[in-house]
Amino acid sequence: MGVQGVVVLDRTSDADHNRTVITFAGEQGPVLEAAIRAARKASEVIDLNLHRGIHPRLGALDVLPFVPLDGSTMQDCIEMAHEAGRRIWNELGIPVYFYEAAALRPDRINLEDVRRGQFDVLRRAVLVDESTAPDVGGPALHPTAGAVIVGARKVLIAFNINLNTKDLTVAKDIARRIRASGGGFPGVKALGLPLLSRGVVQVSMNLTDFERTPVHIVYREVERLAALQGITVTESELIGLLPRKATEMAFTDALKLPGFDSQSVLENRIETLTCK
Amino acid sequence: MGVQGVVVLDRTSDADHNRTVITFAGEQGPVLEAAIRAARKASEVIDLNLHRGIHPRLGALDVLPFVPLDGSTMQDCIEMAHEAGRRIWNELGIPVYFYEAAALRPDRINLEDVRRGQFDVLRRAVLVDESTAPDVGGPALHPTAGAVIVGARKVLIAFNINLNTKDLTVAKDIARRIRASGGGFPGVKALGLPLLSRGVVQVSMNLTDFERTPVHIVYREVERLAALQGITVTESELIGLLPRKATEMAFTDALKLPGFDSQSVLENRIETLTCK
Numbered sequence: 001m002g003v004q005g006v007v008v009l010d011r012t013s014d015a016d017h018n019r020t021v022i023t024f025a026g027e028q029g030p031v032l033e034a035a036i037r038a039a040r041k042a043s044e045v046i047d048l049n050l051h052r053g054i055h056p057r058l059g060a061l062d063v064l065p066f067v068p069l070d071g072s073t074m075q076d077c078i079e080m081a082h083e084a085g086r087r088i089w090n091e092l093g094i095p096v097y098f099y100e101a102a103a104l105r106p107d108r109i110n111l112e113d114v115r116r117g118q119f120d121v122l123r124r125a126v127l128v129d130e131s132t133a134p135d136v137g138g139p140a141l142h143p144t145a146g147a148v149i150v151g152a153r154k155v156l157i158a159f160n161i162n163l164n165t166k167d168l169t170v171a172k173d174i175a176r177r178i179r180a181s182g183g184g185f186p187g188v189k190a191l192g193l194p195l196l197s198r199g200v201v202q203v204s205m206n207l208t209d210f211e212r213t214p215v216h217i218v219y220r221e222v223e224r225l226a227a228l229q230g231i232t233v234t235e236s237e238l239i240g241l242l243p244r245k246a247t248e249m250a251f252t253d254a255l256k257l258p259g260f261d262s263q264s265v266l267e268n269r270i271e272t273l274t275c276k
Numbered sequence: 277m278g279v280q281g282v283v284v285l286d287r288t289s290d291a292d293h294n295r296t297v298i299t300f301a302g303e304q305g306p307v308l309e310a311a312i313r314a315a316r317k318a319s320e321v322i323d324l325n326l327h328r329g330i331h332p333r334l335g336a337l338d339v340l341p342f343v344p345l346d347g348s349t350m351q352d353c354i355e356m357a358h359e360a361g362r363r364i365w366n367e368l369g370i371p372v373y374f375y376e377a378a379a380l381r382p383d384r385i386n387l388e389d390v391r392r393g394q395f396d397v398l399r400r401a402v403l404v405d406e407s408t409a410p411d412v413g414g415p416a417l418h419p420t421a422g423a424v425i426v427g428a429r430k431v432l433i434a435f436n437i438n439l440n441t442k443d444l445t446v447a448k449d450i451a452r453r454i455r456a457s458g459g460g461f462p463g464v465k466a467l468g469l470p471l472l473s474r475g476v477v478q479v480s481m482n483l484t485d486f487e488r489t490p491v492h493i494v495y496r497e498v499e500r501l502a503a504l505q506g507i508t509v510t511e512s513e514l515i516g517l518l519p520r521k522a523t524e525m526a527f528t529d530a531l532k533l534p535g536f537d538s539q540s541v542l543e544n545r546i547e548t549l550t551c552k
Contacts, residue, residue, distance in 0.1 A: 007550060009542070009545045009546065009549065010545065025546060069542075069546070155542065161532075215531065216527075216530055216531060219530070219531045219532075233532050234532075235532045235533070236531050236533045237533070237535060238533060238535065238536055238540055241540055241541065241542040241545055242541060242542060243541070243542050243543070244541050244542065244543045244544070246527075247523050247524055247526075247527040248523055250523075250526065250527045251492075251522075251523040251526050251527065254492055254526050254530045255491065255492060255495045255512050255526070256437075256495075256509050256510075257511070257512045257514060258511055259513060259514065260514055264514055264517055264518060265517065265518065265519070265520050265523060266285070266345075266431065266517040266519050266520065267519070267520045268520070269285045269517055270283075270301060270345070270346075273283040273285065274283060
């Protein structure tokens, strides 16, 4: 059942990832309520002991990031994340880790650090190693729903590039070169994954700071690195939504238009001049 | 003095063209009134006998196109164009030609056909050749303000590409190859012009149907044709505004994102779901 005042902006699913990303927006109260209901529903229908997919995961509801949009701040989102974490443990009995701006420990800022080992390893580790204990609840993970990783962060672009090869080492090698942790682009997380259903490999990415590292720059580098091995890009995929500014940055670059900005767009100009 | 209910969306001027494009929007009545005032003001401050510029021109207010935006139709714009034409003649004594969707004769659909010869030739021609007589008023052009070419048309993208050469033949040759009248892209009008103040040449374009011939496709072809002669693009310029969809089409293409559309953009999705 929906929550009044919340709109579902997007839902993207993928068979190989066996994962669904749902994006919803609204005022803080209704969004928090919808998030709790989403956690409850996921825990009812997903048993991680039976779940298979190529994407790393720790929980039935795996990640719950709050993102400030028009009219709210990162601080609002941090407070919402902490409130959501308390409620998920109190009402659903699922322990919670906090990440990014909502992290309580510096070693949990990065999502991939929190998720390392995933459900299958962490469910045992938390019982013997205090350093992996959840931030709220636990220490044991929920037997079927694992744990929820709750955070506050800027808008993220989840973007995948498929390559016309079955050779997974190509995707893994490119992912390693472009990601921040390998000395690549700031704010880029990347994995090489096999898309078994399509017989190709994929560079699967999260861009956590698209204004610093624009999506078209990352695309071009992946294309270039692939070409060095005689491989081409089949197509790209966007998971969820992306901010308008990302399209405008790519447009400026593709057409060498230094004078172009958001206010060069007819509809944006009309909105600015008539709605505010 | 401004007209209530009309917002000026953009004003772009260029010294070499010696020309200013003003874009304004509003309800039909106020926009019509603002258009008449613009024609009057231009006729007061510009004397075509003294005016110099590299862009073809026939009138002090040279072109007055009405463009349907949200909530109005092309038929509305045709009627506004005809009403504006009558008023410009009756109130200002400046004769009018109608073009594109507002044209009364098939040989006047294309703006460049109407403007051929420009002020300097047409001011004499209309007196001896009935086929060049204005649609409203005249037949003599106004002695200093010429004639206004009034039309109704879809959104047009005015887009210039500067090349790092002083050789005007390069720009003229590329313009000839890409424009519709030379067998190039549908809906593309192009001229090769010298930008004396900057020491480069320019391919100056109007794209009258950007959904059929996208701006990024034209850019790429100009870049390719220039490269064949060892010349590169210095930069591009947008004159006035462009529709959001043009940026989204370029984004889809640049990133091989077949699934991308306007509703993949966060802000657009929120607007669609919350404002309508």
